[in-house]
Amino acid sequence: xxxxxxxxxxxxxxxxxxxxxxxxxxxxxxxxxxxxxxxxxxxxxxxxxxxxxxxxxxxxxxxxxxxxxxxxxxxxxxxxxxxxxxxxxxxxxxxxxxxxxxxxxxxxxxxxxxxxxxxxxxxxxxxxxxxxxxxxxxxxxxxxxxxxxxxxxxxxxxxxxxxxxxxxxxxxxxxxxxxxxxxxxxxxxxxxxxxxxxxxxxxxxxxxxxxxxxxxxxxxxxxxxxxxxxxxxxxxxxxxxxxxxxxxxxxxxxxxxxxxxxxxxxxxxxxxxxxxxxxxxxxxxxxxxxxxxxxxxxxxxxxxxxxxx
Numbered sequence: 189x190x191x192x193x194x195x196x197x198x199x200x201x202x203x204x205x206x207x208x209x210x211x212x213x214x215x216x217x218x219x220x221x222x223x224x225x226x227x228x229x230x231x232x233x234x235x236x237x238x239x240x241x242x243x244x245x246x247x248x249x250x251x252x253x254x255x256x257x258x259x260x261x262x263x264x265x266x267x268x269x270x271x272x273x274x275x276x277x278x279x280x281x282x283x284x285x286x287x288x289x290x291x292x293x294x295x296x297x298x299x300x301x302x303x304x305x306x307x308x309x310x311x312x313x314x315x316x317x318x319x320x321x322x323x324x325x326x327x328x329x330x331x332x333x334x335x336x337x338x339x340x341x342x343x344x345x346x347x348x349x350x351x352x353x354x355x356x357x358x359x360x361x362x363x364x365x366x367x368x369x370x371x372x373x374x375x376x377x378x379x380x381x382x383x384x385x386x387x388x389x390x391x392x393x394x395x396x397x398x399x400x401x402x403x404x405x406x407x408x409x410x411x412x413x414x415x416x417x418x419x420x421x422x423x424x425x426x427x428x429x430x431x432x433x434x435x436x437x438x439x440x441x442x443x444x445x446x447x448x449x450x451x452x453x454x455x456x457x458x459x460x461x462x463x464x465x466x467x468x469x470x471x472x473x474x475x476x477x478x479x480x481x482x483x484x485x486x487x488x489x490x491x492x493x494x495x496x497x
Contacts, residue, residue: 222314222316223311223314223316223467225314225470225471225473226471227411227414227468228463228464228467228468228471230418232463233418233463233464234460236318236459236460236463237455237456239318240317240318242303242319242320242321243318243459246300246455246459247452247455250296250300250451250455251451251455252448254293254300254451255444255447255448255451257289257292257296259444260289261289261290261293294333295326295329298329298333299322299324299329300458301332301333302322302328302329303319303321303322304458304459304462305332305335305336305462305485306319306322307319307459307462307463307466308384308385308462308463308465308466309388309483311462311463311466312385312389312466312467312470312473313470331485334393335384335388335393335396338387338396339380339381339387339396340380342380342396343376343377343380343381343383346376346380347372347373347375347376347379348376350372351369351372354369354372355369370420373420373423374416374420377416377420378412378416380419381415381416381419381465382404382405382412384396384465385404385465385466386400386401386404386478388483389483391483391484391485404476404478407472407475408468408472408476411468412468415464415465415468418460418464419461422457422458422460422461425457426454426457429453429454430450432446433446433447
């Protein structure tokens with residue numbers, strides 16, 4: 189009678205080793221679908237918002253909400269004409285009425301800023317897929333707004349004060365003055381967006397300091413010029429859009445339609461800029477060596493809405 193074969197081998201542990209996978213370790217599929225460490229092109233960044241569901245959802249779902257919340261404010265500012273009439277007494281009377289609407293607008297737009305931060309982090313890690321939408325947590329939204337405000341103040345401190353002084357001295361705009369103003373805007377965009385990237389990827393606004401920002405810009409070198417130009421152009425177009433909505437709309441219905449298109453365009457160019465900044469970091473990650481894993485604020489939720497996100 190044949191003996192039953194035994195699979196027990198006391199020496200098997202010497203020939204086979206099981207290495208457990210860490211929970212936060214990147215999967216093999218995710219490692220394959222990575223952006224190469226090269227400078228991003230404008231074309232791929234322009235196509236990025238239209239490449240997947242989260243970006244398309246942002247362009248289709250959020251402009252109506254932002255339009256409803258911002259249309260009365262734009263109409264009221266246009267009626268006051270602060271650059272000419274400056275009827276601030278009427279404005280102070282109406283402010284309490286607009287406070288609930290401004291709070292709703294701040295939370296909605298803050299959620300958009302939170303998602304844009306996810307795009308920057310995902311692009312900085314070389315991911316070609318768009319990130320999932322974050323959960324609606326007022327604390328996370330408020331924290332994200334704080335990071336953006338800090339980066340905005342950082343860029344304004346670098347370029348805003350010289351720009352205000354230069355504007356007060358010159359008073360008029362010609363091609364020479366316009367060139368100087370454009371240089372100052374590019375300078376502010378350079379410091380502001382690098383400060384934003386530092387605050388987001390280091391998970392603290394303390395990282396958005398002059399030493400960290402200047403060191404990062406110096407390490408990237410001339411490769412940082414093109415993202416600064418893209419950001420400066422996006423800021424200029426958004427500023428021209430606000431000016432046109434407030435002072436160049438002859439009819440109310442034209443302002444309403446233009447405001448909807450304005451929000452679609454602003455959200456689109458914001459995703460393009462975040463993609464450009466993130467891929468620029470990814471291309472120069474070896475020189476910067478800021479972080480190796482996704483920040484905690486960008487990896488709080490374990491569930492996923494989209495299978496490829």
